[in-house]
Amino acid sequence: MKRGLRINGGIRAEQVRLVDDANNQVGVVTRAEALSKAQEAGLDLVEVAPNSEPPVCRIMDYGKWLYQQKRRVREAHKKTQHSSATLKEIRLRPETDKHDLQIKVGHAREFLQKGHRVQFSVFFRGRQMLHKDQGINMLNGIMDTLQDVAKIERPSMMTGRRMTLLLVPK
Template identity: 55%
Template sequence: MTIATDSERLRVNEQIRISPLRVVDDEGNQLGVIDREEAMRLADEKGLDLVEVAPNVRPPVCRLMDYSKHRYRQSKKRQHSTKSLAIKEIRLRPKTDVHDLEVKGRKAREFLQKGHKVLVNMLFRGREMAHVDFAQQNMKTLIEQLADVAKVESPPRMQGRRMNLMLAPLKAVAGTE
């Protein structure tokens, strides 16, 4: 089920049944209150569509415009308004050294400051499964290192041979850039 947006609910050309209409031309000039047939004739002459932009007022306000161009612009505006944020992934191993952990932490900080979520993934191989407690300590160190820019969305937990941790940016930090 899709939700109709404002531009999809507008009545266009023959869908408009009410007469008279307050008509505005494509440059924004008011043409006054005229009957529907006259407005349709004007739209035809200019090669434009008659679009009902304010149906709840009496008489309804209609505008002469290229409706397909209007819908295209509205969809582009919607695409730009929705921020596309990805989940960035940082991969670690249980034997990751302190300095390497700091480097990965700095990279995670950059992602968080840009407003992205960060998935910290620690992969275990072979006998490393015996050292889960050491890996959890590394995860806690990383959480403490990023406490000023991130909150823990899902705590470190094992999923098969992986330990996952999801970090989300704090609102105050994400809004600065």
């Protein structure tokens, strides 16, 4: 968004290239003539290209234009935040109880229905590394319960002391 655009009386150039509110080239006119045309239309005279020779001025509603620019920036920001689905991580341990697991799976189901990606991570400590099959069984059970709302993007895999499973919405 351009800051510091000169409007109406702030325009310094004596001659300006004028573009009217319908985007038609009017031609090179004096600043006073351009200001009078803008006032006749009930709009503002805005210097849109101050570095060209002569500067380009446009007849427009400056307040409305500023509002639209801010709205475009806001919409673009919203799209960038929602375009890439957020990754939600759900952390588990091999000894996580069934009810706790059901609650976490319920949260995962909500995340998937909202369009987020969900990563389940099972953390192993110490001698728990000897029982990786518990983690595999846990993640397989999760896959079975969530298969109606999710598909597997990355199957369960072990990295260090952590076993992960990545699910995406169908």
